[in-house]
Amino acid sequence: MNDILRPIKSVGIVGYGAYVPRYRIKASEISRVWRGEQDGNHLPIKQKSVPGPDEDTITMSIEAGKNALKRAAINPKKIRALWIGSESHPYAVKPSGTVVAQALDIFPANTSGDMEFACKAGTEAMQAALGYVGSGMAQYAMAVGMDTAQGRPGDALEYTAAAGGAAFIIGPASEALAELEGAFSYVTDTPDFFRRNYEKYPQHGNRFTGDPAYFHHIRAAVQTLMEGLNLKPSNFKYISFHQPNSKFPRKMAEELGFTKEQYTTGLLSPLIGNVYAGSSILGFTATLDAAQPGDRILLASFGSGAGSDAFSFVVTERLLQAKAKAPSTRWYIQRETVVDYTTYARWRGKIRK
Amino acid sequence: MDIPRYWRLKDQRYRLQGTVCEDCGHYSFPPRLVCPNCKSKRQKPFAFSGKGTVFSFTTIYQTIERYQDQVPYLVALIDLEEGVRITAQLTDVDSDEVEIGMPVEMVVRKFYADGDNGPIFYGYKFRPIATGS
The missing domain is CATH 3.40.47.10 (Thiolase/Chalcone synthase)
Structure with missing residues (x-):
């Protein structure tokens, strides 16, 4: 097997931020709609997060990115790359990262591109950021993994396809958390x-x-x-x-x-x-x-x-x-407003006017 | 076609960028070319903190076509901590949870999408402050 990956310069995470929307739907509610009495003990999870009607991968990346910036306490303009890994980018063509970089005040001296590798697109962005900073190309780079995943109504994936993610600012090891x-x-x-x-x-x-x-x-x-x-x-x-x-x-x-x-x-x-x-x-x-x-x-x-x-x-x-400078991941997990299947179906575009 | 307008407004919409008067220190949002307080033309860009309180609010049931998919939704008058009052949607909150004087913070959310194949427009809304640990 090949050697492990290590950048030339020592690097680490200088800021991190989580984001999970406040809404949840119970797995038993999805099961009630599609399987009636046949739910029983085989549900893969208890509940899943649901994005609000005005949320998508871009808005959620801004939330997580803001939390990462709070913990890193650096000038956003020093971040020279912003890569967002997702399989639910709002556009097929137009980078999510341009909106996020503008909103986080990272723009305009940065590179930005959308990453896609199903569920590992976020760590793909991290690998790129670690290499970018580790090579000396940039002092800081931001990597985000964020999704508002979709499952076909009634499909096994519908029970688990959820919304949330995290952002990381990669920087020199001397400043790393x-x-x-x-x-x-x-x-x-x-x-x-x-x-x-x-x-x-x-x-x-x-x-x-x-x-x-x-x-x-x-x-x-x-x-x-x-x-x-x-x-x-x-x-x-x-x-x-x-x-x-x-x-x-x-x-x-x-x-x-x-x-x-x-x-x-x-x-x-x-x-x-x-x-x-x-x-x-x-x-x-x-x-x-x-x-x-x-x-x-x-x-x-x-x-x-x-x-x-x-x-x-x-x-x-x-x-x-750094920890207390932004909401903890547990706080996001614990805040929950449960919605029913009809609300979820409307918000997720499964039913339309 | 809203593209030119939203392109011009993006810093306002994404980062609450207004102006501060270099002569009298008066804050303005939206940004001003001339200070409404002292009439000075020396106006500098200023990004508001995004923290404020609810002055008043209402629920919208009847709205223009581009917001039809979102009704019912909440709109509030927000007093920003820098002393400027603005109008914005509330999000992540139910109407029975909102109170006058409630602390809120600015977040970027989707305003609307221009049909199925047009651009998606984003901008500021306000929600209860996320302080949890």
Whole structure:
């Protein structure tokens, strides 16, 4: 296997911010509409987040980006790249990042482009930002993973396709709240889930999404990273894996030798669903909120198509000062206004005038 | 076609950018070329903090076509902490949760989309302050 990824200059996260909309729909409510009495005990999560009628990937990226800027306390003009990973960019052609950069006062001396790699588009943006700063091209770069995921009405994905994500400002290690130790990316051509051009809803390969896709790619990325850094599971305080449901990340963590104490803090999917490109990184922000200096955190995404990015970060003293400057991820998770299926269907464009 | 207008207004709409008078310190939103207080033409761009309180509010049920999909929605008069009163939609809040004097903060949200294939317009709305830890 190849060497792990490390930039020339030491880099880390100088600011992070989470965002989850306030609305939720219960899985039992979706089941009531489409399966009647046949729901029982097989629902993949308890509830999922639902974006408000005036929210999309752009507005939510601005929210998370503002939180990251509050924690970083830097001049936004020093951010020279803004990459947003999502599979729900509001436009097919016109970058989400231009609106977000203008709103966050990052513009105009920045590069910006939309990333797409299903649920790992957010960590793809992080990899690019780590490389951009680590090469010396820029002092700071912002990476966002954000989604307002759509599931076909009645489809298995409708129970979990949710909204939320996180933003990270990457900068020099000397200013970092969490320093990068190393990363590894693993990608193969595996068509487990996809959405063709002009289609509103994605298709998935049912059981094919498990072993050949999710488990194989995260396993390969995490194991290679740990071998490269000469680390074992017990060296990590927290982990956050991609969370398409409640079961997969638990099963993956336990198979790789991680304990419940390590994965529970970052496991948010039971309460908000699968926020796609924001999923593993939103869990990662919850672990940062809880972490203490010296803690090592493992982040591993999974994106259908398929691939996984794995990162090891070590928390610094600076995190303690930065945490309280923006709302915690838990606060976003805990604020909830439950809506019924009809409201959800109207807001998500499933019914129209 | 709203593109030229929104392009001109983007800093106002995304960042509450108004003006401050370099002679008397009077804040204006929307931005002014001439100070309404001292008539000075020395006006400097100023981004408002976005923090304020609700002066009054109402619920809109009848509206123009581009906002039809959003009714019913809340509109409020907001007193910004810099001392300027502006009109804006409230978001992330139900009508029975709003009170006069309630602290609010500015967020960028979708105003409307120009049909199925036109541009999407974004701008400021206000919501209860997100301070949670």
